[in-house]
Amino acid sequence: MLSLRETLAALTLLLLCYAGKASGQGWIDLLAGEPVSDADLLSDLQNARIIYLGEMHTAPSHHRIEERLLRSLAAGNAPLSLFLEALDAKDSPVLSRFLAGALSFEEFAQEIDWPRRWSNYQDYRGLCLGAREKRVRVLGLDGPPLLFHRIARQGWRSVPPAERERLGLNQVRFDPLYQRLLQLFLPIHRGMGRSWQVRAAEAQEVRDDWMAERIVEALRTTHGRKERALVVCGAGHLRFGLGLPEHVARRLSLPQRILLLAPPPERARTSGLPLARRAAAPPPLSHAALAFVDRPLADYLWLPPRAFPVKNASRSRNEAP
Numbered sequence: 001m002l003s004l005r006e007t008l009a010a011l012t013l014l015l016l017c018y019a020g021k022a023s024g025q026g027w028i029d030l031l032a033g034e035p036v037s038d039a040d041l042l043s044d045l046q047n048a049r050i051i052y053l054g055e056m057h058t059a060p061s062h063h064r065i066e067e068r069l070l071r072s073l074a075a076g077n078a079p080l081s082l083f084l085e086a087l088d089a090k091d092s093p094v095l096s097r098f099l100a101g102a103l104s105f106e107e108f109a110q111e112i113d114w115p116r117r118w119s120n121y122q123d124y125r126g127l128c129l130g131a132r133e134k135r136v137r138v139l140g141l142d143g144p145p146l147l148f149h150r151i152a153r154q155g156w157r158s159v160p161p162a163e164r165e166r167l168g169l170n171q172v173r174f175d176p177l178y179q180r181l182l183q184l185f186l187p188i189h190r191g192m193g194r195s196w197q198v199r200a201a202e203a204q205e206v207r208d209d210w211m212a213e214r215i216v217e218a219l220r221t222t223h224g225r226k227e228r229a230l231v232v233c234g235a236g237h238l239r240f241g242l243g244l245p246e247h248v249a250r251r252l253s254l255p256q257r258i259l260l261l262a263p264p265p266e267r268a269r270t271s272g273l274p275l276a277r278r279a280a281a282p283p284p285l286s287h288a289a290l291a292f293v294d295r296p297l298a299d300y301l302w303l304p305p306r307a308f309p310v311k312n313a314s315r316s317r318n319e320a321p
Contacts, residue, residue: 025305027259030296041300042072049228049254050215052245054235054298055261057086058120061304062261066232067126069259074134078228081218082131085233086118087140089214095140099132117145127232139218141233143167143210151203152196172209173250174202178242181293184285185236205247208237212247219252235260240295257299264304 029036036044045051053069055062074080087095091112098108105125108114114121131138147167150158156172164170182201211233219229237244238258245256 025303028301028303030298030301036300038072045073045257046076047255048257049219049226050231050245050248050256051229052231052233052238052256052258053261054238054259055232056263057234058123059261059264060123061264063123063127065261065302067130070127070130070136070230071134073228073230074130074136076228079137079225080134081137081139081227081229082127083139083141083211083215083218083229083231083233084124084127085141085211085237086121086124087114087138088112088117088142089140091140095138098128099138101132105129137218139214141211141214141231143207148203148207151206152200155199156202156206167210168213169206169209172206174205175242175246177293178205178246181239181242181290182236184289204236205243208243209247211237211244212251215248216251219254238298240293240297242293259300259302260298261302262304 027036027038027041028034029041051073053066055066070080070082094103094108094111097103098105103111105128108128109121128138130136144167147159156174159169161170164172179198179201182204183197186197186200215229215231219227231244233244238260241258245258248254249256
């Protein structure tokens with residue numbers, strides 16, 4: 001199975017075949033193996049109750065795509081909820097005041113101490129304001145960082161059963177396939193060896209389980225409405241349908257689509273995000289190293305502008321949706 005980087009490379013020839021209408025950017029249907037129009041993508045997304053959108057947290061272009069997709073989905077008939085990894089579940093009371101118009105975006109960010117917790121919080125301004133304008137419910141997904149950091153340092157066994165019960169994590173199940181994948185992508189830092197990779201992978205899957213519970217709880221309390229969910233989180237939580245989608249499906253089986261945003265060619269920005277949230281470049285991986293993952297990378301993949309030198313293509317910078 002191809003890595004994200006290798007998938008992009010494999011699609012180069014395909015895009016060249018579409019040089020007459022492609023601009024080197026756009027959505028690719030990874031199941032059909034061909035570009036898909038914005039209209040056809042949105043039409044297919046109408047069939048999904050949960051739409052996962054995997055980002056690179058510090059890529060400005062990704063946030064612009066997210067905002068446009070939110071507005072397109074909010075124009076549909078079914079009510080929409082936006083779930084953000086960048087917000088904490090405990091932010092709900094202040095978030096409600098922001099959505100009601102009682103707080104400006106900056107007042108909201110200051111009240112929840114967002115600048116300290118998430119250094120590039122300003123990148124989510126357009127998404128949050130768009131949700132307020134379109135009357136989209138917004139919910140935070142993240143949980144207690146000290147817990148996740150402790151697991152990364154000491155492992156899941158360091159969390160006593162009583163604490164697991166209190167936090168609603170008493171039924172966490174670790175997927176060996178996902179754990180193996182995570183350990184491949186986690187970089188080795190100085191002083192951190194193989195044992196750190198194992199613990200850090202456990203910490204990420206516990207976070208996935210925590211976030212899954214928040215999504216399912218919200219969708220179960222929609223008073224009979226067939227509400228749709230747009231879940232915006234790091235791409236590492238979604239690759240191959242493992243991680244967050246898997247933990248949600250164990251609790252609640254609903255039609256889903258997974259959309260990934262490929263890393264853009266724009267210059268990477270310095271990030272002050274905590275280690276667990278930092279969009280670090282994965283170590284080089286061979287095709288053979290990922291052959292054990294026998295499933296598609298996602299349903300759709302967004303190729304950024306100038307990802308490949310597409311001949312005879314328009315130089316338009318329009319992005320969709």
